[in-house]
Amino acid sequence: MSLAQHLPALQVVLPLISAPLAVLSRRGGAAFLIVTAATWAAFAIAIALWLQVDLSGLVSYPIGNWEPPWGIEYRVDRLNSFMLVLVSGMAAIVLPYSRASIEREIPQESHYLFYAMLGLCLTGLLGISITGDAFNIFVFLEISSLSTYVLIAMGRDRRALTAAYQYLIMGSIGATFIVIGIGFLYLMTGTLNLADMVPRVAVIENSRPGLAALAFISVGVSLKVALFPLHQWLPNAYTYAPSAVSAFLAATATKVALYALIRFYFTVFGDTFLFEKLPLPAMMLVLSLFAMFFANAIAIFQTNLKRLFAYSSVGQIGYITLGLSFDSLNGVAASIMHLFNHGVAKGAVFLLIGCMAARLTTRQTAPPALTLERLAGLSKAMPWTCFGVVIGGLSLIGVPGTAGFISKWYLVLAAVDKGQWWLVGAILLSSLLAVVYVWRFVEVAYFRAPPAGRENVGEAPLSLLIPAWLLVGATVWFGFDTSFTVGSAIEAAHQLVHNGR
Amino acid sequence: MLAHFTNIITVFLMVAGLFIIVARGNLIKKLVGLSLFQTSVYLLYITPGKVIGGTAPILSPQYSVYSNPLPHVLILTAIVVGVATLALGLALAVRIREAYGSIEEDEILTRDHHVESEETKEPL
Numbered sequence: 001m002s003l004a005q006h007l008p009a010l011q012v013v014l015p016l017i018s019a020p021l022a023v024l025s026r027r028g029g030a031a032f033l034i035v036t037a038a039t040w041a042a043f044a045i046a047i048a049l050w051l052q053v054d055l056s057g058l059v060s061y062p063i064g065n066w067e068p069p070w071g072i073e074y075r076v077d078r079l080n081s082f083m084l085v086l087v088s089g090m091a092a093i094v095l096p097y098s099r100a101s102i103e104r105e106i107p108q109e110s111h112y113l114f115y116a117m118l119g120l121c122l123t124g125l126l127g128i129s130i131t132g133d134a135f136n137i138f139v140f141l142e143i144s145s146l147s148t149y150v151l152i153a154m155g156r157d158r159r160a161l162t163a164a165y166q167y168l169i170m171g172s173i174g175a176t177f178i179v180i181g182i183g184f185l186y187l188m189t190g191t192l193n194l195a196d197m198v199p200r201v202a203v204i205e206n207s208r209p210g211l212a213a214l215a216f217i218s219v220g221v222s223l224k225v226a227l228f229p230l231h232q233w234l235p236n237a238y239t240y241a242p243s244a245v246s247a248f249l250a251a252t253a254t255k256v257a258l259y260a261l262i263r264f265y266f267t268v269f270g271d272t273f274l275f276e277k278l279p280l281p282a283m284m285l286v287l288s289l290f291a292m293f294f295a296n297a298i299a300i301f302q303t304n305l306k307r308l309f310a311y312s313s314v315g316q317i318g319y320i321t322l323g324l325s326f327d328s329l330n331g332v333a334a335s336i337m338h339l340f341n342h343g344v345a346k347g348a349v350f351l352l353i354g355c356m357a358a359r360l361t362t363r364q365t366a367p368p369a370l371t372l373e374r375l376a377g378l379s380k381a382m383p384w385t386c387f388g389v390v391i392g393g394l395s396l397i398g399v400p401g402t403a404g405f406i407s408k409w410y411l412v413l414a415a416v417d418k419g420q421w422w423l424v425g426a427i428l429l430s431s432l433l434a435v436v437y438v439w440r441f442v443e444v445a446y447f448r449a450p451p452a453g454r455e456n457v458g459e460a461p462l463s464l465l466i467p468a469w470l471l472v473g474a475t476v477w478f479g480f481d482t483s484f485t486v487g488s489a490i491e492a493a494h495q496l497v498h499n500g501r
Numbered sequence: 502m503l504a505h506f507t508n509i510i511t512v513f514l515m516v517a518g519l520f521i522i523v524a525r526g527n528l529i530k531k532l533v534g535l536s537l538f539q540t541s542v543y544l545l546y547i548t549p550g551k552v553i554g555g556t557a558p559i560l561s562p563q564y565s566v567y568s569n570p571l572p573h574v575l576i577l578t579a580i581v582v583g584v585a586t587l588a589l590g591l592a593l594a595v596r597i598r599e600a601y602g603s604i605e606e607d608e609i610l611t612r613d614h615h616v617e618s619e620e621t622k623e624p625l
Contacts, residue, residue: 139582158600159613161600162613169531173522176539176542180515
């Protein structure tokens, strides 16, 4: 077999190996080089896999050459390959950024551990996205979760510890719910291979264990997705984690959980059963609307900038689940697009917040929180940083010319297809809430006088600005050139909705 | 009733674990609950896999009744995950105790609220 055939395995194995190597190196610089090399290789592999799927439609890889369904199968279709590009791409940008960022936020002696954990977290997220085995999803989920808890706990504020603890409890409950659900599915179907499960689940899904499996998986995955009202772990985790970690998590972790939700709902259980025979669309619709309005409204009243955008994430997840609840081509495509577009925009915003943290906090003392008052007049000192946040904010609102507009446009189209005109109003109205919280930042940063004693603050170093602006640029780029995002999302939706029929 | 004996035990442990997590404010006790909850899932997988009188799946004319070995393998992985989660949780509890001087959830919360109200008061 040539190397190209082993790409699915290398996709996960390379970051996995980089983590112990980083620990063995015991030096921040060496660990950084190892993990960054593995991450960039993973990004290149993800793009190669995306192209392979373009050619052949489906890439199946038997791990250890054990034939599926007995062995573990890595199965890459359009949706997987799209997720792999998002996750590894975000990691490829966050890693160079983290070098300069953690200098200021994490003690020198634990830098190599930070990189090892980031490598493991990436392994877990890529693994969930690529595997075609139900129990494997749980294992990778735990790999990514456990490393995430550690990464969050590395924040300088002591509240990072309680945030990590709270997430550990909630996340473990979620993962255990998922494993209970998978257990029921295994008991009823006798297989763990997702593709092999599909015809067997179709027979048993209306039985009591089948429904119990659905319920456990739904609640468990929703916890990891931070679907309203299961989002309580998210604001604290994003607020107190180191800046690079907040950006990476905001852009990938909840998105991969959403991928798992889509995979279980549309591929395994099949939307014909879920969305036509069960009251699931109505439930998802109500929860999505709650997320869109409540979480966005809560975001408006936050004084801490990181927490403000964390609540905005919960709100944006509402749009993604709203698209899924339509169960139509445009709706699911809009969700998949928004996964990507929101990931890019929110990643950019959190990276730029990290730039502010680098300039406004000193190395020695505990970091003062980035409250809005402290950002007064910041646009004069840090014009690029503030302007980037504004562009990211415009994408969160969904202004034309940014990526966020494209996915919201398809979401509106899907609502119109269903004849739900009031939902079009709801989408626009909740976007107005986003205008308000973005405006709060603009008002403070652009129209207020800087406080006394901050004259020596300058623009963030280029090592932080360049990765952040790459993402800001991507936000604008994907607002104009939509062939990659819209093309992939629609193709994936074709494969998912009604199982490709 | 007796036929469901193992299921009843499993569900009892599961609910007891979840209840402890929700009802207790002590960080260590919460972890005990979490551990109990995770352990109950081991039973959920393993008990249906065992056929009384069944052996390991060895292809031989002597044996005709087999137990399913796969759940055991899966749960071996889950046990490792459970141990890692518990270890990390305990490590976090130690660090929280060092930082706050307490492992009671409500005391930690009041200390955080105190800090937060000061943070918003004084600008840089």
